[in-house]
Amino acid sequence: MGPTTPSTRERIIAAASKLFYSEGVRAVSVDAVADKAGVTKRTLYYHFKSKDDLVAAYLEGRDQPNLALFRRWFSEADGSVADKVRSIFHHLAVSARHPKWKGCGFLRTSAELANMPGHPAIKIGAAHKKRFEGWLSEMFESEGIASAEPLARQVVLLMDGAFAAGLLQRDASYMETAGDAAFALVNAAVPTKTRRR
Amino acid sequence: MGPTTPSTRERIIAAASKLFYSEGVRAVSVDAVADKAGVTKRTLYYHFKSKDDLVAAYLEGRDQPNLALFRRWFSEADGSVADKVRSIFHHLAVSARHPKWKGCGFLRTSAELANMPGHPAIKIGAAHKKRFEGWLSEMFESEGIASAEPLARQVVLLMDGAFAAGLLQRDASYMETAGDAAFALVNAAVPTKTRRR
DNA sequence: CTTTGTATACTAACTAGTGAGTGTAAAATC
DNA sequence: GATTTTACACTCACTAGTTAGTATACAAAG
16 A cells, blocks of 8 residues: 555645745746746646645645654653744754755745735644644643743744754754753743652 | 934935835836836936845845844844844734734845845845844853854744745734744753743 | 047837737647 | 737846956066
């Protein structure tokens, strides 16, 4: 039972994903996506009613896999909650050292489409970040942290900052620094009884 | 003695600045900038050798004024260093509530040009953020904070995160949350003798 | 003092190419 | 027989950048 042959629609999304992430959604033409997918432009427009639609599908396709990665990195890490949070940043720092790394696709797309506030892709990006923040908040709550929500938001802010600054400076170490700051904030919020000595 | 009539070059940069910031550098055509500046496209190309050049001039023109604002907000705030840092975030939150706010022009431009790593505008953006970080670090050092450099970087990360996340969510309160986190980090780093009670 | 030369600042019209999206008819796949 | 895909020509708006030429000012040469 090997992997099913991807449908045309899936191949188009996969091609769009690679191109949009590496070049930016505005820099990539619909023709380029169709070529990369090995499909005519007309076929692409059979599956997606517009380029905006395709951009939305690109981000939609990254939502769940991204969250799954974060959850895995968190659960597989040893130590306290603070350590587990820092582990996510560490894994991101490793990715950021890859030459093809271009920051966060959600944030970059929202920056590119900042003049189209109601764009479906922006809504998807916003929802994605909210889901991540919500999950983090749950993790903190289950550790008895009182300020779980603002703390989760602060951690997300550090991560988004590291995405943005790391991309601007082309320096993956921003992600580690952000992880250290997140560690400090989370550790300070953990109830004294359970804080690691 | 009044303000000197702006030169053609200055008018072009002013027009570019408004358009590039509000629409994004890729979304705005050279023609649109020329129209807004009230000059022909050929005149624009007389003063700037390419669109890339114009984009660089746009960010160059925002570097010093931006830094001056931060310095002013910092110096005019009451209280400890931590309070002064938080004051910067508070002022940014106020700006972020303006309907025309579109995040940080430097970060958004770097996101738009992520596929052109050597672009002059990206270098200018990177240098701008480094200058801000360096100035912050000096402020921390003069307060006897030992970890001035990493602390400055953490504060910058929070600010950049608030720019990115605040833009994606269209919610200025991210800037206040980031300010609170920055306050906590700075306050924890201040030598005990001088920490506010 | 008038002519000629030259540098600056500017304009209108244009080139050559790309952008998203469509029309249509025929072919392939299910 | 319905859905999916191709081939490809086409529209129309827009894009970065250019060709060729004009207005003004100021200085050197006659």
